[in-house]
Amino acid sequence: MTEHTCDLAVIGSGPGGYVAAIRAAQLGMKTVIIERDALGGVCLNWGCIPTKALLRTAEVYHQMKHADAYGLKAEGVSFDIEAVVKRSRGVSAQMEKGVGFLMKKNKIEVVKGVAKLEKGANAPVVKVKTDKGEDKVKAKHVILATGARARTIPQAGLEPDGKFIWTAKEAMIPDVMPKKLLVIGSGAIGIEFASFYNALGAETTVVEMVDRILPAEDEEISKFAEKQFKKQGMKILTGATVEKLDKGSDAVKATVKTKDGKTQEVEADRVVLAIGITGNTENLGLEALGVKIDRGHVEVNEWLETGVKGLYAIGDVVGAPWLAHKASHEGIICVEKIAGQKGVHPMNVTLIPGCTYSHPQVASVGLTEAKAKEKGHKVKVGRFPFVGNGKAIALGEPEGMVKTIFDEKTGELLGAHMIGAEVTELIQGFGLARSMEAVEEDLMHAIFPHPTLSEMMHESVLDAYGRVMHV
Structure with missing residues (x-):
């Protein structure tokens, strides 16, 4: 067993975790970051960055198809979905290397493995199961930055299967280009995927259970967006729910209950579940430590303290808004508070911008x-x-x-x-x-x-x- 001692241990290397680690290093704290997968977390590898690469492709493709509006000629415009995905994955790989460089530059030790917390004297001890055995990290302070994953529908037949029913991850690396796509949920994630696939020619239907799409946005903006998406050929069903999905040999038939109480069937080659996310709180030993968890997210105070001595939590694992820049800012607030920096302020969520990269x-x-x-x-x-x-x-x-x-x-x-x-x-x-x-x-x-x-x-x-x- 290898033992590491440090001032700060950060579990998770997404935009919350790696930024917290860098700020800690800048403030002279010896820092260890623990990551079970690729550096950069979901955002850089399976979220913010690769989806923007896909949406950029869709934007360029749209412009090429409408080149005549600019006095240009572009004939026989087409796309190669494998090449589109390859470019997206390449962008993520480049970003991951960039995070690795930042860790080395700031002398932050990276431990690859799965973390679990145990009771310690001043802060929880982190045990890490690595490919070589088990490491132990003893730190004065521990920050949880374990992120979140796609929320699923607890209903038989609606669970993601990786083939017909996709989460965001599968939607980023499609095995085929669907001719017909059903998107369940119209928040930022759902609308971005609907916009991407619709732009590439998929017949796209969006189902939203509340009375308007992009429900977190101003109502006037939501209505404007719905009008534009419909002009682009999207079919949008609001105030509707998917009652069941019947999988065939090569397609899915969805039964949708509409706001008038009637049902209709929607056929699709693939379905994207985009109904929110839930925090990665399992198998970390949090319950044994007495950490409070509410609806899949860790409870913290304004300084990101969990109530367990020496243990903090930031980013998606503590709840909405589930945004990378919110996680990064929380990481900085948390570290600066730990370090006793003057002028630190709690997060004001009304100052956090929200963006949806649709068209x-x-x-x-x-x-x-x-x-x-x-x-x-x-x-x-x-x-x-x-x-x-x-x-x-x-x-x-x-x-x-x-x-x-x-x-x-x-x-x-x-x-x-x-x-x-x-x-x-x-x-x-x-x-x-x-x-x-x-x-x-x-x-x-x-x-x-x-x-x-x-x-x-x-x-x-x-x-x-x-x-x-x-x-």
């Missing part, structure tokens, strides 16, 4: 209009359409809008919601504004470059106060 893209930060009103704010709302922006017209991307929500009394920017080309890159402008507690005057007086898509952000603010210029 069109969707991005938001802060409160929706409905949530702002629920919280008692009297609001001013501004809107600006992409069709009023010169850069959007020049790009051939006139479909979209920017919506901003302000507190009428104080001028505080309560929320911003966007749909259209490149809004996932634009949203951080509003994220920074909220972080700096900007009010309407700050945003009105800012000078936005022309011609850019960012001008719509300015115009949306102006619109909220009756000063819009270009509509």
Whole structure:
């Protein structure tokens, strides 16, 4: 048995774990990171990064098919799904090597294996089952960053089988290009896969149990998105549930109960389950230590403490929002609090931007209009359409809008919601504004470059106060 002693042990090397480890190393802490699979976790290997590579392919393919709109000719446009997947996997492999380089650069020891926690004097002891036996890691502090996995439906016949019924992982490495695809769930993951396969020509149906797609987004944005996806040929069933799946020799027949109480059958070559995720809390010894787990996620306080001395948890394993950048920020908060750094603040989830990389893209930060009103704010709302922006017209991307929500009394920017080309890159402008507690005057007086898509952000603010210029 090899024994490691350190200041901090991090279990999991996703965007929460490896960023926490790097920050700890920067602060002079001897750090060990434990990973059972590839460095970078789900995000880099089976989530954020490879899906964006796939969606980039879909975007380029869409543009090639519509080349004539730009005065170009592209004949016989097609794709090779194996090559598409190979490129996506190559991007992930490159990113994994990058994380490995960062570990070496910051002198962080990497232990490959499966971790289990046992009671220790000042913090739990981590035992790691490796391919050579068992290692023991004794640390002053331990951070759980074990991430999450796809949630499944606890109903006979609806379990993923890796062939006909896919989780996100199988959807990233398809064995065939389905002619017909059924996506169950319309959050960011479901909509991204629906957008990818629809763009490549699959007849795509999305089933969502609530009354609108992208239910976490502002209702106006959800409706706009549904309209655009339907224009692209997607079939969307809201207020609907999948009652059962009957698997045949080469396809699946889904029985869907619609909002009017009737049932209809949807045939598909493949089904993607995208109904959320649940934390990886099993087989870690958490229950024996007395760690509280609620609905598959570890309970923590504002400083990411579990209630067990010396044990912390960050990222997807502690619950929503399940976002890589949230996990990274939690990792930094947790480590800086452990190190006694001054000026550390607990996480404010309303400052976390959310992005969906479909076509069109969707991005938001802060409160929706409905949530702002629920919280008692009297609001001013501004809107600006992409069709009023010169850069959007020049790009051939006139479909979209920017919506901003302000507190009428104080001028505080309560929320911003966007749909259209490149809004996932634009949203951080509003994220920074909220972080700096900007009010309407700050945003009105800012000078936005022309011609850019960012001008719509300015115009949306102006619109909220009756000063819009270009509509």
